[in-house]
Amino acid sequence: MSTTAAPVPGASREQLGRLEEHWGERPSLRAWLTTVDHKKIGRRYLVTAGLFFALAGLSALAMRTQLARPESRLLSPQEYNQLFTMHGTAMIFLFATPMLFGFGNFLVPLLIGARDMAFPKLNALGYWIFLFAGLFMWASLPFGAAPNAGWFAYVPLTGQQHTPGLHMDVYSLGLLFLGIATTAGSINFIVTALKLRAPGMSLNRVPLFVWAIVATAFMVIFALPALNLDNAMLFLDRRFGTHFFDPAAGGNVLLWQHLFWIFGHPDVYIIVMPALGIVSAVLPAFTRRGVVGYVLVVFAIVAISIISFGVWVHHMFATGLPRLSYSFFSAASTIITIPSGIQIFAWLATMLLGRLVVRVPLLFVIGFIVTFVLGGFTGTMFALTAFDQQVTDSYFVVAHFHYVLIGGAVFPILAAIYYWLPKITGRMYHEGLGRWAFWLVFAGMHVTFFPMHLYGLFGMPRRVYTYPSEPGWDGWNLVSTIGSYLLAVGLLLVVVGVVHAIRRGRPAPPDPWGGDTLEWSTDSPPKSYNFPVLPQVHSLHPNWDESSRESMGAGAEADRILADGRTTLLTSELDGRREREVEMPGSSWQPLLLALVMLLFFTAMLFAWYPVAAVAAVAVAGTVATWLWPPRRPDRELGVSA
């Protein structure tokens, strides 16, 4: 158990040396800025998303402090508006999705037995854009110019007339900028999962986490354009005087809401789906068996990602749309609970039939099930139009979606942090510290958000910077505030646990949990080339299966070692049959450069320096053109006849 070496690889010392030569990077500033290694990029995503989470969390603490008692004057209404808008926007766009994409980046190639993502340079570009877009949005806060009309930015409030200043321009441009990274990342996940799986990994042997992230990526591809279009039209309306949302000139304010929620509801699943994938990935190691009903769970994942596009109007039950549409969307919102239920029951059955090993990741998974089911329960209440119209825009809604998002995304993310920390850092965490963190986070979460159901039902509206002393409001608000500090302490302990593990943790063996998937068959942390020998996969649980494990030992074919260059194997989409070797790009300045000129473009648009923006756009085109310029090859290799 306590060795740090992976099982003896079937590659010779000389082959390992050549692999290191092709894939390894010597630490230097240049290497740091130009790397395309999916593991480093994944780690950066995780750390950066963690920092944005901390900023958004501190905004929430400031708000809870303000709301601890009635008639408080700690924050001005203007400050409060910016804080709750940045809290929501950052948690959704700058924390949840990037954090899960970070795990995806680190894990997908390891889970499918590949040496990198399909498009490593695009991957690096995605990270830099995410970083710059996040800084672009947060930088507006110290200047008092942060977005201030709620994360869903309804017109006409967000129009130039009602919200002058840069606030909503930061919002629309920031999200458009970030959208490039999210789209690029999604395409990368889909293509990686389709083409780079290890030989033998047919679709029915793909780990559930990979299914979940691919389903998420498909949702992004179909949902994000609606948000991008919405933001582009908002920016055009505000800056260039178009009339998309202006009823006086033939526009319509509900167009914003439709497009926003056509994106926005799938986005709930875009956030929750990879987190559910994490749960399916963590459970086998701590129940000592595979997830029950693999095929049903895959079916549920696919069904959710399709049905999620047919429920958006349940966010608009209070807008006076035709009754018939209410009935349709009410029914669809009820139907989507079925595949969600299938997954929950599959996990419960897995725990029932398996042998539980109660470690911190499992605690967070159990915390997830409890919290998420409570959030799902209030969710089905909202599917009933009559009930929805009673509690819409009250704290009941706030309670509901924090149960769904903290339960459905934050708990699995915390489970993932503890579960994969040994693989990512090569160090074990402190179990006792982790347990303390779990109980504090769990208790803090429920103490903060459960009372919100109550004062929501007592009529307290959301998004008010302060409130008069009303029966049932004051006391419960104070309880919520106390809970939020408890939650913050718990999350701080998570950070302490991670830092402690990196500094003082004992070295992690390759497979500390006896996990079932391929990442546990290689070193902790993995070498730059991930696997000395690419595995030949024989089952859904390759690390529990002798023939898959043996395929990485002595006697491996040279074309699964690929020591002669920086290459990886392409396999067929459905059956995972070997097709060919492909060259993978090495480190490059282009991703950073391209992200910088894009940042220049969006900054110039924000401050209306249009000539600069035009120059930046040309620079973007030029960088892309050189990026893709074909290398010169001899005619014989190309196959040219005339």
Added chain:
Amino acid sequence: MSGGVRAATGTAALTTELPVGRSTGWWGMVMFVVTEATLFACLLGSYFYLRFQSGDQWPPPGIAPPTLLKPLVMTAVLLPSSLPVIWAEHGIRKGQRWRLRAGLTATLLLGLTFLALQASEYAEKLHEFTLTTNAYGSLFYVITGFHGLHVLVGLTMIGWLLAASLRGGSFGAHRHDRVRNAAIYWHFVDLVWAAILFTIYLSPRL
């Protein structure tokens, strides 16, 4: 397993044509086109939403229904421009560089003609209404302008391919991924125009 058997069953030995299977680039471009197509679907959906939510008269009072002659000529220029690309791609798959060069040049010329026609269409329309006249004007210019931008991007790709193919050492029977990917994008830009023609120019006459 002996060395001989291994050599005969390895990936390289089992490869019958080069390149084998769909490339990552192909999938990447198809996914990109899918997300772009969704964007256009949302844009055209917004057009119909605003149309049916506004009054009875569409285009709104003061704007005449669009004339058809010029857009139909534009269609006749743009839609067939996919054919030379297909011909060029089939040529380079056989290693015939001259077909690649000739086909790309033809498409480039057709695409530029389309953009010139669009510019003259704008020059005419801008006398009647602008981006800021009303929601109809906003939709008209944003939809056609966004498509025009796509044509420009597509033409940049075609021009870029042409430049690379003129240099030599870029494309051949075994290396034509980039040609294929740019071709997919160009076909997409063409097909979207058909949807725009129907939405902007034909549907107000229905």
